[in-house]
Amino acid sequence: MGKSTGFMEYNRQSTPERDPETRIKDWEDYKLPLSDEEAQKQGARCMDCGVPTCHSGMEINGITTGCPVYHLIPEWNDLVYQGKWKEALAKEHEMNNFPEFTGFACPAPCEGACVLGINEPPVAIRSVERSIIEKGFEEGWVTPEPPAYRTGKKVAVVGSGPAGLAAAAQLNKAGHWVTVYERNDRVGGLLTYGIPEMKLPYSVVERRVNILKEEGITFMTNTEVGRDYPVSRLNEEYDTVILCGGATTPRNLEVEGRNLKGIHYAMDFLHSNTKSLLDSDHEDGNYISAKDKNVIVIGGGDTGTDCMATSMRHGCKSLTQFDIYDKKGSTRDNEVNPWPQYPVIHRVEYGQKEAEAKFNKDPRAYAVMTKKFVGDENNRIKEVHTIDVALSYDENGNKVRTEIPGTEKVWEADLVLLAIGFSGPEQDLIDKLGVETTVRSNVAAQYGKYATNVEGIFAAGDMRRGQSLIVWAINEGREVARECDRYMMGTSQLP
Template identity: 55%
Template sequence: MGKATGFMEYERIQTPNRDPKKRTRDWFEYSLPMPEKDLTLQAARCMDCGVPFCSVGMEIKNGVSGCPLHNLIPEWNDAVYQGDWKLALDLLLKTNNFPEFTGRVCPAPCEGGCTVAIHDPAVGIKSIEKAIIDRGFAEGWIKPEPPLRRTGKKVAVIGSGPAGLACSDQLNKAGHSVTVFEKSDRLGGLLMYGIPTMKLEKEAVTRRVNLLAEEGVQFITGVAAGIDISVGELKEQFDAIVLATGAGNARDVHIPGRDAKGIHMAVPYLTQATIDNLDHAGKQTLSAEGKNVIVIGGGDTGADCVATALRQGAKSIRQFGIQEKLPELRKQQNPWPEYPRTFKMDYAHEEAEAVYGHDPREYLVNTVRFEKNEVGELKGLYAVDVEPDPENPHRYQDIPGTEKFYAADLVLIAIGFAGTTSDIFDNFGIQKTERHTIDAAKGFYRTTEERIFACGDARHGQSLVVTAIAEGREAAREVDFYLMNETFLP
């Protein structure tokens, strides 16, 4: 344990971020490294509380509490406090294949379960995780480590998001020959095309993929499994197949005027911005420049659209959410150690406030129809105010007489995802759940078809990078057991 009384002596220090206004003029990461002296004090705040809820990663009331990877948080906090960064790295890599991703983009359910957070702001766990892995790369401690022996077994992993990459990493470590098929032109799934560059610079993704390739994982891009290579061919060439195809089935709004020119789904819009930054020197093809933008959807993907439109020079931005504003403090029904459902200023909202002078979020708003001109171009939308349905507090009902018109040249739809794309069920002959996810029980990861496994958002439904990594690791263990009748994978 670091310092017994550290949590009483030192305050939480947030990861420093770049100036919110200035950073909207570029696409570089918005967060800055935390100085080492601050990190040591943060690590000293860990009270080594005996039952570290930060590490449990259990689902409570449809939300995750604690780290789904069961990261050894008190242990690496102590190592950082003692100044033993190499030990901290070794401990971190025992449970997390890719801390450089989670240290940047994880919403840190660990901090919601931190015991210090019962009375005080939580230990800055995510900042410490990021610092450990960044130091590991900077010191040259992270080197390719190919397995010492090969088992002769071959596994095809379909999809190169965090679930597919974690699964491949584990199976490769176990000595199996892994080939990853990715339908996109670049590897990384939503880490590459989805999560914007200012949250996660793409060099970090490429660096990790290159490391896996040096360790022996084979990558094939531009091939849609089940279409460009048949399931029969995959079964002939591989001993097992893992579907890590994500939750690409985006939800749309089915209201009048949806066909107006100027309405786009969030992920293709965000993907295009990344492609333009990587391939076209930042010249934006689908740009919000000079436009009035409305983002439909109050979640994190919507926030990424706000931050992207800001960088493209939008004239104005509104973000509509159907739910009410979250409270500043936990409600009684949302006690520790549940994930705190409290109001947060995301990076995008901080930036919008700095540029436009106000938070772009508007709550309890439901879009009812789009308005277009005579040539089919979007002019704006009509929306109504809503209120919670007294019969069912999870549903909202329109308030009559509240309809208003909002001018817009660009509307971005970010209202979530409903499982994996239909071609996966059609081509692989596997069963789906009611939520349109792949039917494969957690802990087993076996689909209804022999030799075919599934993990990540494709199985779990839309989730987080940390959950996808955890699913990839657990699925790898099941595949290893299936192939070898025993497994030494964690």
């Protein structure tokens, strides 16, 4: 696929970024599009490998590698190289209902499994993916495709994140009447309120939702099933129900001083910011502001980085991100992290680049554990006390962190954001439906089957598997649609 010598002729070029010191002054997309020619060169780097692993999603040592939606990556790379953009778009949509969501916000585990990545920078797969779908919208090739007939069956999808939207899109294609329930005022779940505007603009989500509406899907916003809409009506009004409510219970940090004012969960910070931005361009003031504050972000993942980027745009006074892990190397350790595993290496993400450009230093503190929070006379956070830790493993392979004496430190703080993940789905609706859960509080439903213990109720996405990637949510949304279709019709033609 691609040009047979392309990987030797062209260097990797991913989607370029706007200047960090410029982009922190606005909420526009922080990336710039590749030109058609640039995207074609990147497609040409796809090396016609005998056994491509980029499109074979799997988990190795608990980390995703390859593409869970089994994207036809070599095929659309080749089509882009040939300038056959419309055909490339069709190939994208064969396996992924929403290549724009993954093109903007997926961490690209496909690139970690790229064969070229064994000894060269991998193909810029995500950048090509984004180029294809954006060109598709620009040229007017992405249009509503309502089903030719209706089965008369009705499905309720609870939650409008990527899993819920994928399930709805597939079931609608099969001819069923689909209603999606969303408790927030806008559709998209964490796509809308969990990923900041500069990383995934709401207009990108909204344009796809508008197409889904034109295809016949009904969206009920400001409607929380179990509160605004009684669960008793689900069985009365629908043939099947799919739970795609996500894993939205934040993991807490239970240390001394946790109840001080100025300590917030990351999602409360991000949600309020985006809602205020979309509602009023922040004029209503209904958000948690980092302006002129010393900000501490606890958590080294993507959500923590999003909090950093948001704080930078508010105009924070200082910014530090605590990472419980040591600083990683710049290249993979082939003994413990060999290809095709996702490369566990030191990365500098967009929010960290912005903080470094502004404050002239890496904003991260590595191998740091929070010991306690200290407040002022008004019960507001003023200090975070930490200690450095060393990581080791016990005889069972469990992680053990040992505090290093003499490394205690006090950090000035006016705002602390907890970005240490999620413990599982909220339980209220699950309890009301009588759905069984796993020991980790996720909905109990077998992968590939998705049926719960309650007849006619299915579950998919983070609500079933726990906190995960957008691309896994789309995978499960597509698959649960197939199983739901089979349940109602006895057979299914959905992939």
